[in-house]
Amino acid sequence: MxxxxxxxxxxxxxxxxxxxxxxxxxxxxxxxxxxxxxxxxxxxxxxxxxxxxxxxxxxxxxxxxxxxxxxxxxxxxxxxxxxxxxxxxxxxxxxxxxxxxxxxxxxxxLEPVYFTEGNKSEPKGPVRKVAAVTGLKFEKEMQYRTLHLTPWQGVLDTIAKANIRNYSIYLTDIGDKLYLFSYFEYIGDSYKKDMEAIGDCPVTQRWWKHTDPCQIPLPTAAAKNEIWTVMDEIPWGAQLK
CATH class of the missing domain: 3.30.70.100 (Alpha-Beta Plaits)
Incomplete structure (x- = not known):
């Protein structure tokens, strides 16, 4: 599960x-x-x-x-x-x-709709925390939930290979709209390269063909032809171990 x-x-x-x-x-x-x-x-x-x-x-x-x-x-x-x-x-x-x-x-x-433990290795350096937000179409909520209850193994493997751990997605309503918030921890030492590797994965590309139509990018993401808008971190002073 x-x-x-x-x-x-x-x-x-x-x-x-x-x-x-x-x-x-x-x-x-x-x-x-x-x-x-x-x-x-x-x-x-x-x-x-x-x-x-x-x-x-x-x-x-x-x-x-x-x-x-x-x-x-x-x-x-x-x-x-x-x-x-x-x-x-x-x-x-x-x-x-x-x-x-x-x-x-x-x-x-927030209500969780997805979690994968991802990479279980020790961090190669300072851990990078990443959060993002996007919209979710009301009529696609069931489809999106069902997809993330049955994630494809190839997608999970790609996430782990990209040095991502504790990747989670949450759902909430804001007014008359639905939004998804995601969080993960990056434990590698080549962030850009690892993120590009995710997009290059054929299995992930097929997966996105099912998930992307469920989502509504925020204007900042849509302008870059992206789905998720990366959020800015507000430091709490906590060190991740």
Whole structure:
């Protein structure tokens, strides 16, 4: 099965209009010990990324989770006054998804639709985290989900050979549209060459003929004849091991 293991989670929220830079400044004031506190409560290797989607700056986070609940590590960490204050400062520049707002949450836990462990080798150098976003056609949701429940072995092998690990895809709705967010860790030492090798694989090319028609590229990707828009990382200061 290629359903996402419980040890990985992802979430989504908006930034208030024009306040992305203010958020980054607030985020940079993370209190000492915050990552250790989150790790003690089950959340490690936190990553955050941003991109513009339908004219709004959005945030996508991803982390390893040893708790059965996406929100639990953050709720426990918020019992530390300094961390709670920092969470509050960051939240001033964020705007929750309407569904999350009804639940009293700032972040929305995303639904996983795909995961492959990929390459199990030791990293050849610093690990590179990559996240991306694209649209999904409503009428193609079932097809896309079904394809990713039954991925082709040749595609999985190509991902692993390209020095990619922990490749996952998540789904959410934003307004009346569907969006896919992806995340992977690159552990090789020749990123451009490895990414080109994926596109050169005949099996992957045939796979894309099924998946690409399901998706709606964002304008930035469409202008380059691409499907996915790579997101910008917002550093958390966590080192990947």
């Amino acid at each position: 290629n359903l996402l293991p419980k040890k990985y989670c992802a979430g989504f929220t908006f930034f208030k209009d024009g306040e992305l830079e203010q958020y980054k400044a607030a985020n940079a004031e993370m209190p000492s010990g915050t990552l250790d506190t989150l790790a003690a409560n089950g959340a490690t290797n936190l990553s955050m990324f941003t991109a513009e989607v339908d004219g709004k700056d959005v945030a996508f986070n991803h982390f390893r989770l040893d708790s059965p609940n996406y929100y639990k590590p953050f709720a426990k960490a918020a019992k530390v006054p300094q961390i709670a204050e920092w969470f509050g400062k960051c939240a001033q520049h964020q705007q929750p998804h309407p569904f999350s707002a009804k639940q009293g949450k700032m972040w929305r836990a």
